Amino acid sequence: MSLTEWQTWEPFVDALRRTAPPGTDVSEFAGTVGRGAWDGSYLDDGDADARRAHYREAAREAARTGGRGPKAELDDALRAIAGLLPDTEQVVRVVAGARPGNDAVELVTLPPAVVPGPVTPVLEVVLESGALPAQYEATIAPPPDGAPAASADPAAVARLVAERMPDAVGAPPAEVDAAEAALPAGSRLPDEVRALYGAAASGNLELAEEEGRFAGFEIVPLRGSFLREAFLPAARFDTWSADADTFAPTDPAGRVQAAIGSPLWFPVGTDGAGNVYAADLAPGPNGHVGQIVLLDHEQHAGAAYRAESLAALLVGQVSGNGGAVPDGSGRTADGPDGGEAGPGSSSDTEFLSLEPDAWAERLDAGTVPTGLKAAGFVPDRANPPALSEAIAVANRLLELRGQALIEVTRLTRPEGADRPERPKSPKEAERPRRKGLLGHLFDR
Numbered sequence: 114m115s116l117t118e119w120q121t122w123e124p125f126v127d128a129l130r131r132t133a134p135p136g137t138d139v140s141e142f143a144g145t146v147g148r149g150a151w152d153g154s155y156l157d158d159g160d161a162d163a164r165r166a167h168y169r170e171a172a173r174e175a176a177r178t179g180g181r182g183p184k185a186e187l188d189d190a191l192r193a194i195a196g197l198l199p200d201t202e203q204v205v206r207v208v209a210g211a212r213p214g215n216d217a218v219e220l221v222t223l224p225p226a227v228v229p230g231p232v233t234p235v236l237e238v239v240l241e242s243g244a245l246p247a248q249y250e251a252t253i254a255p256p257p258d259g260a261p262a263a264s265a266d267p268a269a270v271a272r273l274v275a276e277r278m279p280d281a282v283g284a285p286p287a288e289v290d291a292a293e294a295a296l297p298a299g300s301r302l303p304d305e306v307r308a309l310y311g312a313a314a315s316g317n318l319e320l321a322e323e324e325g326r327f328a329g330f331e332i333v334p335l336r337g338s339f340l341r342e343a344f345l346p347a348a349r350f351d352t353w354s355a356d357a358d359t360f361a362p363t364d365p366a367g368r369v370q371a372a373i374g375s376p377l378w379f380p381v382g383t384d385g386a387g388n389v390y391a392a393d394l395a396p397g398p399n400g401h402v403g404q405i406v407l408l409d410h411e412q413h414a415g416a417a418y419r420a421e422s423l424a425a426l427l428v429g430q431v432s433g434n435g436g437a438v439p440d441g442s443g444r445t446a447d448g449p450d451g452g453e454a455g456p457g458s459s460s461d462t463e464f465l466s467l468e469p470d471a472w473a474e475r476l477d478a479g480t481v482p483t484g485l486k487a488a489g490f491v492p493d494r495a496n497p498p499a500l501s502e503a504i505a506v507a508n509r510l511l512e513l514r515g516q517a518l519i520e521v522t523r524l525t526r527p528e529g530a531d532r533p534e535r536p537k538s539p540k541e542a543e544r545p546r547r548k549g550l551l552g553h554l555f556d557r
Contacts, residue, residue, distance in 0.1 A: 148201065
């Protein structure tokens with residue numbers, strides 16, 4: 114069977130009907146299936162809460178009787194479909210109608226400009242290919258009068274590495290020069306960084322485990338490590354819906370410049386947990402060239418001050434978090450000046466997230482901002498819009514910018530196919546069945 118055959122989806126459509134809250138007319142599933150998994154949301158007569166409440170009651174009954182859970186039949190059907198898609202995902206909308214003749218499956222093909230999300234298959238559309246919020250495009254530069262800290266000591270770094278890693282082999286000078294040449298114009302690697310890589314191209318630099326002292330790091334190779342790009346702005350970006358209002362935290366001490374990320378935060382070591390120690394080649398006005406900052410993989414922006422030099426870090430003179438503390442999401446929803454994002458911020462001029470009907474009003478009135486780079490459809494994640502509404506508006510926006518549209522292939526129940534009944538409401542179940550003439554004659 115293939116995805117475009119009704120028989121592939123029929124067990125799920127029938128399960129969608131049978132597992133609906135009693136008295137439901139129309140049930141809908143919108144989500145993705147494939148790669149051995151599935152995810153999505155359910156609506157019953159337009160209500161996202163009805164099925165959840167029904168499932169809670171059914172789950173209690175299943176626990177009492179030892180029966181299968183309320184979603185077991187749905188999961189069985191989706192598991193079979195996912196098995197047909199081992200390497201891809203299919204966006205789909207499935208409707209079990211008021212009458213089986215209204216049942217439908219819509220296979221949705223998203224163009225590159227459409228971004229799916231965890232709460233809906235159509236989270237946003239990117240109207241300018243490759244566009245990022247303005248703060249992700251911003252760059253920082255080395256200070257014209259920047260200098261290393263007095264504690265910077267290339268010779269001490271080289272000696273320490275030689276002592277702790279006696280079998281290490283240093284990187285060839287040409288490789289170090291190539292890494293420097295790849296930096297933004299005019300930037301140079303600090304002498305301490307050159308000393309580190311001259312002594313060891315890679316490997317685990319373990320230091321004495323003494324309380325209050327730095328324990329060491331795994332040296333990030335100059336070539337071939339994903340960590341070299343993992344904290345650049347484009348790599349830290351997720352979606353416009355999540356990051357349009359993400360700004361770097363501000364260091365109150367003025368040692369670290371506020372930036373989403375920068376190639377001038379040069380990775381030198383990792384703690385093995387995804388976090389990186391980097392030499393800062395573009396410090397703030399109160400910082401030092403070559404100071405060490407921490408790039409935290411759980412944060413989406415910024416760097417935290419750790420030590421005034423590599424030598425200071427390796428001998429244990431480590432600072433606490435010297436930057437602003439981002440919120441629990443790892444994103445700081447403040448403007449560049451530390452205040453709340455307001456008029457003129459990225460969200461106002463480049464990105465808007467509105468309900469589909471609000472987008473339709475703007476499209477009808479011709480008031481879609483000309484500078485809009487991306488459009489979101491889920492301002493309230495707890496209540497995502499119907500997929501059909503999001504697709505309709507997304508296609509209007511894509512057409513406005515001359516981009517490829519979302520394509521929908523619609524499957525319907527064939528004529529004459531078995532037509533399962535919906536679960537009856539308690540009132541319907543109690544209602545006596547009417548007898549016809551033959552029923553009365555034969556007492557049926």
